[in-house]
Amino acid sequence: MGYGIFATRLIPKGSITYVKDSLEIEITPTELSKHSNALQEHIEKYSFREKNGLRVISWDLAKYVNHCCDPNSLSTPFGFEIAIKDILPGEEITDDYGMFFIEQDMPCACQAPNCRKVITPNDSEFMTQKWNEVLKPIMSSIFETEQPLIDLLPEETTKALVSNASTSDFFRSFDNLNFTHDDYLSV
Numbered sequence: 001m002g003y004g005i006f007a008t009r010l011i012p013k014g015s016i017t018y019v020k021d022s023l024e025i026e027i028t029p030t031e032l033s034k035h036s037n038a039l040q041e042h043i044e045k046y047s048f049r050e051k052n053g054l055r056v057i058s059w060d061l062a063k064y065v066n067h068c069c070d071p072n073s074l075s076t077p078f079g080f081e082i083a084i085k086d087i088l089p090g091e092e093i094t095d096d097y098g099m100f101f102i103e104q105d106m107p108c109a110c111q112a113p114n115c116r117k118v119i120t121p122n123d124s125e126f127m128t129q130k131w132n133e134v135l136k137p138i139m140s141s142i143f144e145t146e147q148p149l150i151d152l153l154p155e156e157t158t159k160a161l162v163s164n165a166s167t168s169d170f171f172r173s174f175d176n177l178n179f180t181h182d183d184y185l186s187v
């Protein structure tokens with residue numbers, strides 16, 4: 001819908017495709033309410049929402065990434081997104097908006113065979129296990145893939161990845177990072 005982001009060359013599975021860097025624009029719910037209705041609509045359209053209710057607008061092209069129910073990248077709990085399959089030149093880069101603590105149902109027309117038809121604030125409740133299953137093996141081999149964006153990660157994130165990527169502790173912590181709607185509501 002509208003703009004989209006398309007690969008211009010092969011992006012191998014396991015590549016970091018997006019980093020929430022320090023240039024991103026963060027908007028609190030209070031700040032959001034102070035903007036005009038027109039601007040609030042733009043913010044809603046181009047931001048993603050974090051567990052703590054912050055809206056984040058990417059300063060770069062990432063704000064145009066569309067949802068697909070069969071996405072080729074997924075968000076991680078570490079402030080970056082990662083390709084979950086090889087993304088071929090010309091292919092649209094997509095992720096799953098079900099991970100972004102949306103507040104209202106969003107109709108979906110992604111045309112994937114497994115399209116959920118509507119993305120809801122509760123999708124994480126039945127999708128988290130699947131997301132984890134997909135992400136775990138990719139995260140555990142993250143340094144086996146060339147990572148052109150690695151320098152954009154905050155140092156502490158890189159350190160955590162280096163020290164924990166192959167340990168079971170890492171996966172335990174990953175399991176605990178629940179994307180549940182209740183969790184969001186309690187913030």
Ligand SMILES: [Zn+2]
Pocket residue numbers: 068069070108109110111112114115116117
């Ligand atoms: Zn869909």
